[in-house]
Amino acid sequence: MQKILNIQLQILKYILRWDLIILPVAVGIGSMVALFLWLLNLAIHYRFAHPWLLYLLPLAGVSIHFLYKMYGSSAERGNNLIIDEIHEPGAGVPKRMAPLILLTTVITHLFGGSAGREGTAVQIGGSIANFFAGLFRMDLAQRQTLLTAGIAAGFGAVFGTPLTGTVFAMEVLTVGRIQYRAFFPCLIAAFLGDATVAAWHVHHTPYHIDVINTAATYYSYHFWFDPVLLLKVMISSVLFGFASILFEKATHSIKQYSLKLIKTAWLIPVLGGCLIILLTLIIGKPDYLSLGVDAEYPGAVTIVSSFHQGGAHFFSWLWKLVYTAITLGTGFKGGEVTPLFYIGSTLGNTLAVLMDAPVSLFAALGFIAVFSGATKTPIACTIMGMELFGPDHAVLFAVACFIAYLCSGSNGIYSAQRKPGGKLSYLQSFRSK
Structure with missing residues (x-):
């Protein structure tokens, strides 16, 4: 009986510890994703009102190139850098990755480039998570877990799909395998990240499937x-x-x-x-x-x-x-x-x-x-x-x-x-x- 109680106590400590760690990380990621979505919406609708901006797209591309050349270093690898860092920690995820990808993604959309937003959110999540891992002086295993949770928070926050973000962060690392070790931190991070975006009153696009008439x-x-x-x-x-x-x-x-x-x-x-x-x-x-x-x-x-x-x-x-x-x-x-x-x-x-x-x-x-x-x-x-x-x-x-x-x-x-x-x-x- 004492052994069972000790195990339950360890589990409780694990849950409380990760709750405290994830809270500032997820709120930080969710807030930056909310800022990104707000700026992205402004950029897209500004181009709608000023269609001539498309003709400056080549110059925008040059500016993005030199921004990464001067400040990007390893951040140029984007999502792949974060995935590699989870598998083989060592090189680190640069702090500048988050603001750099946010700025350059907004530039791409402002001038009409066809791109998405998930990569930006994931890189924001990985960059902020890596910063907190250093702040908390985590060992390699804990850093891997926190980086994975950062992916979950970024993905769940940018699309308003926290359960998807939780599983995506674990499933995307290795084809055909899921490591459940990080499940709880990812779950908490994804829901807190999504809740933070909602708290900033940033909304997601609703989709709807019509009722299907069938003799099924x-x-x-x-x-x-x-x-x-x-x-x-x-x-x-x-x-x-x-x-x-x-x-x-x-x-x-x-x-x-x-x-x-x-x-x-x-x-x-x-x-x-x-x-x-x-x-x-x-x-x-x-x-x-x-x-x-x-x-x-x-x-x-x-x-x-x-x-x-x-x-x-x-x-x-x-x-x-x-x-x-x-x-x-x-x-x-x-x-x-x-x-x-x-x-x-x-x-x-x-x-x-x-x-x-x-x-x-x-x-x-x-x-x-x-x-x-x-x-x-x-x-x-x-x-x-x-x-x-x-x-x-x-x-x-x-x-x-x-x-x-x-x-x-x-x-x-x-x-x-x-x-x-x-x-x-x-x-x-x-x-x-």
Whole structure:
């Protein structure tokens, strides 16, 4: 009995200790993410009111290049630096990473670059967490845990999805494995980070799946089964996985060939900015610039519009993929995830029309499934579906995320992810029996 009480006392001390550690870290991360979201919204709507700013995008790219050249040092590696630091602590995450990525992401969006915000939030989380780890004089294992919690706080705060942030922070580190050692600190950090953003009165975009009229069979109290709809979801999910491969290959190829062919480094973002301007002039509309959440004009294709019939064009997903690959591949800053949401939701809209399926449901499935394939985080993406769209279609969310994950190739958007046995190792072991 005494042994049991001692164990329970140790657990209680562990919980209280991490509560006290995480509180200032998560509040700091949540506050900086709230500032970032507020500035990002101002920048995007300022460009809406002043569309000529797009023509300064090449100069913005040059300024970003020299900001990182003068102050960036290792911060240039972004999310991959944080993932590497969790796996093999030593180099450290520079304190300047948080303000630098915040500033350069806002610059990218102010002048029309197609990028996201998750990378910024994760880097803010990692930078602030690393600062507090030094302040608290943590050992290597504790520092690893706090950095992971920093990712959870940043991700949960920027999207308003704390459960997703919790699982994403643990799942993104190693393909096919989750280390639960950091679960409690990540959970507390993600919820406190999200609550801090809410306390600053910064709001997230709501999404909604329409009620689906179907003659489906209920196989449990909560979930229903429609075999025809399930088949359509499975076919679409394979295509969602292919879209994530295309995004990863396009982004990495543009970066690789730009560095190989252009010897003067600051000319790379100039070329990228000019290509974005040229594409916009050819297409004749600014739908694929910047974040893609708010509409610049009535009838613009956005993530929100893709949840409605006629809310996306046939190749909207491909245009967004090209715009984002050029933007990120030529040195502009920001995340990949929100563009992946755009690519997935508009592709889902297109597939729903082709398959005569529910548009809002397939937009939601694409939203999470392309993200799953690109980041190799199917569990987190399934949870994101339930947090953003409700639990009614949880089974379909899981099917879409895992099929897209399996069909997304061996590489994701984070090169620092560990791949101990490969995600298909269990299939190889099955064949060997």
